[in-house]
Amino acid sequence: MHAECTLGSSASFPSGVCGIYAGHRFVGETYSHECYHAGLRSQLMDIREIASRAKVSTATVSRTINRVPTVDPQLAKRVWKVVDELGYYPNSVARSLVSGRSRVFGLIVSEITNPFFPEIVQTFENLAVQNNYEILLTSTVYDSKRMELSVRRMIERRVDGVAILTFGMEDSLIEHLHFRKVPLVFVDVGPNLPRVSNICINYKNGIRQAVQHLAALRHTRIAFVSGPPHLKSALARRRAFEESMEEIGLDPALIVVGDHTVEGGIRALVEIAGKRNRPTAVLCSNDMTAIGVMGEAYQRDLEIPRHLSVVGFDDIRLAQFMIPPLTTVQMSQPELAKIAFDALMNEVERDEPLRGRTDYQMNTNLVLRQSTALAPQRATTRHSKS
Amino acid sequence: MHAECTLGSSASFPSGVCGIYAGHRFVGETYSHECYHAGLRSQLMDIREIASRAKVSTATVSRTINRVPTVDPQLAKRVWKVVDELGYYPNSVARSLVSGRSRVFGLIVSEITNPFFPEIVQTFENLAVQNNYEILLTSTVYDSKRMELSVRRMIERRVDGVAILTFGMEDSLIEHLHFRKVPLVFVDVGPNLPRVSNICINYKNGIRQAVQHLAALRHTRIAFVSGPPHLKSALARRRAFEESMEEIGLDPALIVVGDHTVEGGIRALVEIAGKRNRPTAVLCSNDMTAIGVMGEAYQRDLEIPRHLSVVGFDDIRLAQFMIPPLTTVQMSQPELAKIAFDALMNEVERDEPLRGRTDYQMNTNLVLRQSTALAPQRATTRHSKS
DNA sequence: TTAATCTCGCAACTCCATTTGCAACTTGCC
DNA sequence: GGCAAGTTGCAAATGGAGTTGCGAGATTAA
Numbered sequence: 001m002h003a004e005c006t007l008g009s010s011a012s013f014p015s016g017v018c019g020i021y022a023g024h025r026f027v028g029e030t031y032s033h034e035c036y037h038a039g040l041r042s043q044l045m046d047i048r049e050i051a052s053r054a055k056v057s058t059a060t061v062s063r064t065i066n067r068v069p070t071v072d073p074q075l076a077k078r079v080w081k082v083v084d085e086l087g088y089y090p091n092s093v094a095r096s097l098v099s100g101r102s103r104v105f106g107l108i109v110s111e112i113t114n115p116f117f118p119e120i121v122q123t124f125e126n127l128a129v130q131n132n133y134e135i136l137l138t139s140t141v142y143d144s145k146r147m148e149l150s151v152r153r154m155i156e157r158r159v160d161g162v163a164i165l166t167f168g169m170e171d172s173l174i175e176h177l178h179f180r181k182v183p184l185v186f187v188d189v190g191p192n193l194p195r196v197s198n199i200c201i202n203y204k205n206g207i208r209q210a211v212q213h214l215a216a217l218r219h220t221r222i223a224f225v226s227g228p229p230h231l232k233s234a235l236a237r238r239r240a241f242e243e244s245m246e247e248i249g250l251d252p253a254l255i256v257v258g259d260h261t262v263e264g265g266i267r268a269l270v271e272i273a274g275k276r277n278r279p280t281a282v283l284c285s286n287d288m289t290a291i292g293v294m295g296e297a298y299q300r301d302l303e304i305p306r307h308l309s310v311v312g313f314d315d316i317r318l319a320q321f322m323i324p325p326l327t328t329v330q331m332s333q334p335e336l337a338k339i340a341f342d343a344l345m346n347e348v349e350r351d352e353p354l355r356g357r358t359d360y361q362m363n364t365n366l367v368l369r370q371s372t373a374l375a376p377q378r379a380t381t382r383h384s385k386s
Numbered sequence: 387m388h389a390e391c392t393l394g395s396s397a398s399f400p401s402g403v404c405g406i407y408a409g410h411r412f413v414g415e416t417y418s419h420e421c422y423h424a425g426l427r428s429q430l431m432d433i434r435e436i437a438s439r440a441k442v443s444t445a446t447v448s449r450t451i452n453r454v455p456t457v458d459p460q461l462a463k464r465v466w467k468v469v470d471e472l473g474y475y476p477n478s479v480a481r482s483l484v485s486g487r488s489r490v491f492g493l494i495v496s497e498i499t500n501p502f503f504p505e506i507v508q509t510f511e512n513l514a515v516q517n518n519y520e521i522l523l524t525s526t527v528y529d530s531k532r533m534e535l536s537v538r539r540m541i542e543r544r545v546d547g548v549a550i551l552t553f554g555m556e557d558s559l560i561e562h563l564h565f566r567k568v569p570l571v572f573v574d575v576g577p578n579l580p581r582v583s584n585i586c587i588n589y590k591n592g593i594r595q596a597v598q599h600l601a602a603l604r605h606t607r608i609a610f611v612s613g614p615p616h617l618k619s620a621l622a623r624r625r626a627f628e629e630s631m632e633e634i635g636l637d638p639a640l641i642v643v644g645d646h647t648v649e650g651g652i653r654a655l656v657e658i659a660g661k662r663n664r665p666t667a668v669l670c671s672n673d674m675t676a677i678g679v680m681g682e683a684y685q686r687d688l689e690i691p692r693h694l695s696v697v698g699f700d701d702i703r704l705a706q707f708m709i710p711p712l713t714t715v716q717m718s719q720p721e722l723a724k725i726a727f728d729a730l731m732n733e734v735e736r737d738e739p740l741r742g743r744t745d746y747q748m749n750t751n752l753v754l755r756q757s758t759a760l761a762p763q764r765a766t767t768r769h770s771k772s
Numbered sequence: 773t774t775a776a777t778c779t780c781g782c783a784a785c786t787c788c789a790t791t792t793g794c795a796a797c798t799t800g801c802c
Numbered sequence: 803g804g805c806a807a808g809t810t811g812c813a814a815a816t817g818g819a820g821t822t823g824c825g826a827g828a829t830t831a832a
Binding site: 444458483486 | 809811819
C-alpha cells in the first residue's frame with residue numbers, strides 16, 4: 001500500500017478517491033471493486049447509487065444533499081459517508097434542468113485582454129464561488145457577430161443573469177435577453193425596464209479632482225485625450241473635463257480625439273507635441289491612452305513629469321507599475337464587479353420584478369502618484385517654437 | 387408600428403424578437419398573441435412548441451436543428467422559419483444531459499489578474515466559440531481550498547476537458563479529474579497517463595538567446611532573478627540560465643531569488659543594487675519581475691538601459707508598453723492556448739484513449755526592444771564603490 | 773391507550789432534447 | 803401494379819436529480 005497518492009505510476013491508480021466533501025480518505029479495496037460493477041452499467045455514480053449503498057431512498061439522498069432540515073442526523077451522516085467515500089458530485093446539469101436555474105451568471109466584456117477587465121473578472125469569480133455560481137465569460141471583441149453569439153450563448157446555456165460591461169451592445173440583442181426575463185446589469189446605459197439594474201458612474205468627481213490637482217500645480221494649458229466619440233462613458237468623461245475646466249476659468253478647448261487604446265494615446269501625443277504653445281499637462285480618458293502618451297513621450301525625450309504631466313483614468317493595476325507610476329482617476333474595478341454581482345443576486349432572489357430599473361451609484365477618485373508635477377516655467381519648456 | 391426596436395418605452399415591448407439564427411424579422415401580432423397562450427403553460431418555447439407550430443413532429447425538429455441530412459429541405463425550411471420567428475434557442479442544459487457531453491472546457495489559472503493569462507483566456511475563448519464550446523474559467527489564487535473548489539466545480543458541471551495552467555496542483559485533485567476520465571492538459575508537469583496531454587516548453591532556446599544577446603553587448607556580470615523555488619517551470623528557467631552562461635564561460639552565480647511578482651522584482655533590484663561589483667544586466671524569470679526591477683531602478687535613478695540592461699520572460703502584452711519597452715523572451719500565450727485547446731479537442735474526439743500521455747512542444751524566442759544596451763564602461767558605472 | 777406528529781420509502785412525474793423502433797406514408801422505378 | 807427506398811410521425815425511453823402524494827412505521831403527547 002502506498003503512503004501517498006502519486007500519479008506517476010500506473011500501478012497506483014485507481015488507489016481511491018480523496019473525498020472533497022469532507023476530506024475523508026477512501027478505503028481503496030472496496031472502492032475499486034464496487035466501482036467496477038457500477039461502472040458496467042454506464043459511467044459512474046448517480047443519486048441512485050448513493051441511495052442503494054446508503055440503504056436509503058433517492059429522495060432521502062436528495063434531501064440530505066440539499067440540506068433539508070427534517071432528515072434524521074443519523075441517516076444524513078450515513079449518506080454523507082457514502083457520498084464522501086465514493087467522491088460523488090451531484091450532476092449540476094441535471095439539477096439545472098429540473099430547477100430551471102443554471103446558477104450561472106453571464107459576464108460580457110469587450111476584450112479580456114483589456115487590462116480593465118481582469119480585475120473585474122477576478123472579483124466576479126470570487127463572489128460567484130462564494131454564492132455557488134459559475135460565470136460564463138464572453139467577449140465581444142468589438143464585433144457584432146461576436147456580440148450576437150455572446151447573447152446566443154448566454155441564452156442557450158440558460159444563464160440566470162447577465163452583466164453587460166461592454167458598450168455598443170445593440171438593442172435588439174438586449175431585447176432578446178430581456179424578453180426571456182433574464183436579469184441584466186449595465187454600466188451607465190441600462191434601459192428603464194424591469195429586471196434591469198444600472199450602475200451610474202460619477203465621472204465628474206474624479207475628473208474634477210484631476211483638473212483641480214493640475215491647476216494647483218500651475219498648469220493652465222491642459223489637454224484632454226478623449227475616448228471614441230460614440231461611447232457614452234467616454235462622452236461623459238469628456239463632458240466632465242469640460243465642465244471642470246470651465247468651473248475654474250480654464251479653456252477646455254484642447255481636446256484630442258483618442259480611442260481608448262495605447263496606439264490612440266501615441267497618436268494623441270504626436271498631435272499634442274506638434275501644437276504650438278504645447279500643453280503642459282494631459283488628462284486621458286483612460287489609462288491605456290495614458291500609457292500610449294507616456295510611451296511616445298519617452299521616445300521623444302519628453303520627460304514625465306518634468307516636461308509634461310500625465311493623468312489617466314480607470315486605475316488599472318498596471319498604472320502603479322508604470323514609469324513613472326501613473327497619477328490617475330480610480331474607478332474601482334472590484335467595487336464595480338461587486339455592485340454588478342450583487343445587483344444580479346438581488347434580482348434573482350426577488351420574488352416579483354419591480355416596475356422599472358434599479359439604480360446603483362459609484363464614485364471615482366483621484367489617486368496621486370508620480371506622473372504629475374509643477375508645470376514647467378515658460379523658459380524651460382522644451383521644443384518651444386516661440 | 388415602430389421603425390426600430392427601442393428599449394426605452396414599455397409600449398414597444400414585446401415588439402417581436404429579431405431572430406438570431408438567420409436574422410429574419412418577426413411579425414409582431416401573431417407572436418405576442420400566440421406566446422400569451424404558450425406562456426401560460428410554463429415559460430417559453432421548447433422543441434414541442436416549434437414542432438406544433440411547424441406542424442411536424444419533435445423528432446423532425448430535432449433532426450433539422452442538428453442538421454441531419456435526410457430531412458426534406460422544404461420541411462427544414464419550414465422548421466427554421468418557425469425557429470427563427472420565435473427566437474427559439476435549444477436548451478443546452480437538456481442537450482448536455484442527454485448527450486452526456488457538456489461542451490464546456492475547464493480552464494484553471496492561478497489568477498486572472500496575472501497579465502500572463504488574459505491573452506490565453508482570450509485565445510481559448512475564441513477557439514471555444516469556433517467549436518461551439520464554452521469555457522469554465524476558474525482561478526486558484528494560490529489557495530488550496532480554491533484549488534479543491536475549482537476541481538469540484540469542474541466535475542459538477544461535467545466539463546469535457548480541463549486545461550490546467552496553474553502550478554502546485556495537488557495530485558489528489560488531479561486524480562479526481564483523471565478518475566472521471568476527463569481529458570487534461572498541463573504545461574510541463576503532465577503525468578504519464580491516458581487522456582493527459584503535456585505541453586513541453588523549450589525554455590532553453592529563448593534564454594540562451596537572451597544570455598548571448600547580453601554577452602554580445604559586452605555584459606559579463608549578468609544577474610538572474612528566479613521565480614519561486616518550488617515552481618517547476620521557474621526551476622527550468624533558472625537551469626536554462628545557468629547552462630547558457632556556462633556554455634559561454636560566464637559565471638552563473640549571480641542569482642537572486644524572486645517570486646514572479648512585481649514586489650519580488652523590486653526586492654531583487656534592491657539586493658542587486660547593493661552588491662559590490664554590481665551586475666550590468668539582469669535577466670528575469672518573468673516579465674512581472676522585470677517590471678518590478680525597472681520600477682525600482684527608476685526610483686533609484688538607475689537609467690535603463692544606460693546603466694542597467696533588463697530582460698524579461700513571457701512577453702506579456704504590456705512588455706512592449708513599458709518605458710523603455712522591455713526586451714524579453716517570448717513564450718507565445720496565444721500559441722500556448724491554441725495547443726492546449728487543440729489537445730483537449732483531440733482527446734475529446736479520440737475514439738479510445740491512448741495508453742499514456744501525449745506530448746506537445748513549444749519554443750521560446752528572444753524579442754528585442756529597448757531595455758538592453760551596451761554594457762556601461764567601468765568608469766561610468768554609477769554607484770561604483772571601488 | 774389513542775391520537776397526533778415525524779420521518780422515510782415508494783413510485784410516479786417533472787424538466788427538455790434526443791433517440792429509436794415501428795408504422796404509415798410518399799416517392800420512384802421496373 | 804407492385805416493390806423498394808426514402809421520409810416522417812408516433813410513442814416510448816433515456817439522462818440525473820428534484821418533487822410530491824400517499825402510506826408505513828416510529829415516536830411523542832395527551
